Amino acid sequence: MTYLEMPIPNRSEHLWRYTPWKKVHPTKIDKLPGIEPSSVLVNGQLSKANNHSKAITRNEISRTFLAESNSTVHEIIIDNDSIDTEVVIQTERELESCNLHFDVQSSGSVCLRLLGKSNWFGLSITGVLQHNVNFSFAIVNDLNEKCTVLRCEDWDISRDSSLEYGELSTGANIIKSDIRTYLKGTNSSLTQNIAVHCDLGRVDDHHIEIHHLQPHTNSSLSVNSACANKGHAIGTGLLIIEENCDGSDAGQVFKNLLLSENAKAEAIPELEVLSDDVSAAHGAASSSVDPEQIHYLMARGYSREDAKTEILEGFLISSFAKLSNEKARQFLMDELTVEED
Numbered sequence: 001m002t003y004l005e006m007p008i009p010n011r012s013e014h015l016w017r018y019t020p021w022k023k024v025h026p027t028k029i030d031k032l033p034g035i036e037p038s039s040v041l042v043n044g045q046l047s048k049a050n051n052h053s054k055a056i057t058r059n060e061i062s063r064t065f066l067a068e069s070n071s072t073v074h075e076i077i078i079d080n081d082s083i084d085t086e087v088v089i090q091t092e093r094e095l096e097s098c099n100l101h102f103d104v105q106s107s108g109s110v111c112l113r114l115l116g117k118s119n120w121f122g123l124s125i126t127g128v129l130q131h132n133v134n135f136s137f138a139i140v141n142d143l144n145e146k147c148t149v150l151r152c153e154d155w156d157i158s159r160d161s162s163l164e165y166g167e168l169s170t171g172a173n174i175i176k177s178d179i180r181t182y183l184k185g186t187n188s189s190l191t192q193n194i195a196v197h198c199d200l201g202r203v204d205d206h207h208i209e210i211h212h213l214q215p216h217t218n219s220s221l222s223v224n225s226a227c228a229n230k231g232h233a234i235g236t237g238l239l240i241i242e243e244n245c246d247g248s249d250a251g252q253v254f255k256n257l258l259l260s261e262n263a264k265a266e267a268i269p270e271l272e273v274l275s276d277d278v279s280a281a282h283g284a285a286s287s288s289v290d291p292e293q294i295h296y297l298m299a300r301g302y303s304r305e306d307a308k309t310e311i312l313e314g315f316l317i318s319s320f321a322k323l324s325n326e327k328a329r330q331f332l333m334d335e336l337t338v339e340e341d
Contacts, residue, residue: 091116136325159185198231221252227263
């Protein structure tokens with residue numbers, strides 16, 4: 001089914017409850033505009049895009065839209081010759097998008113940065129982890145503060161492989177992210193840690209799905225969102241453990257820090273467990289800054305605003321404490337320090 005044949009999703013759907021499709025579409029929703037491809041640098045070298053080599057297998061409106069409006073894809077192979085890879089996506093024109101595919105054949109890491117001046121940006125990422133690899137993926141959103149972002153990710157994890165995922169989201173104005181991970185092999189695992197900072201009316205909507213499709217699989221999701229002024233963070237998590245997936249262990253936690261009376265945060269974790277012998281848990285919590293922490297720091301010479309900044313930075317940095325890959329962890333923490341300074 002093509003994009004123009006698809007029904008427009010309504011707000012009763014879990015995925016589009018808070019950020020409707022018409023809000024992230026770059027033009028009128030009954031149009032399929034041609035969108036210019038962004039420049040991609042891989043380890044400092046300009047990457048050459050190819051035409052889509054695979055048909056769309058997951059029939060979902062945003063994925064179909066991104067594939068049809070930009071028919072090119074950058075295929076990046078992670079093997080023994082490219083253990084640590086740095087990717088920069090640079091946007092310049094009014095409407096741009098980028099499709100990336102990662103073929104992970106050996107253990108390694110990717111640090112991905114989003115930069116540029118576009119007012120609308122679409123990003124599609126697909127990744128396949130082959131057997132017996134440990135892969136770390138870190139992404140930083142540092143886009144134009146007026147930009148609207150539509151982002152989709154699909155990760156497949158094979159037997160005895162692990163994906164360590166870290167994200168810092170501070171750029172752009174309206175962001176709709178749909179991130180899905182499929183644990184397709186026995187002993188596959190996912191550790192996903194996301195830090196979000198919403199300020200000055202910024203809206204960041206993360207929808208995250210984790211699918212356990214085989215027994216003895218493990219996943220851990222942690223989302224820390226800090227909202228100031230009129231910032232609004234949304235986190236919806238769907239954790240599915242299919243039948244015959246005994247021995248699986250899964251958990252997800254959403255934490256929201258509200259820094260002003262006008263800030264808003266939504267956290268909606270969901271579980272769907274179809275196997276008996278599993279461990280599955282979820283939780284969500286929202287709170288303001290603890291006055292005792294403010295008092296403690298002010299008693300040691302900090303101003304009230306500096307004390308709040310230190311607490312904010314510590315809250316967001318804690319998202320990356322569990323990342324074992326030093327390169328990915330440092331990439332995220334260095335960017336966060338720059339943002340807070």
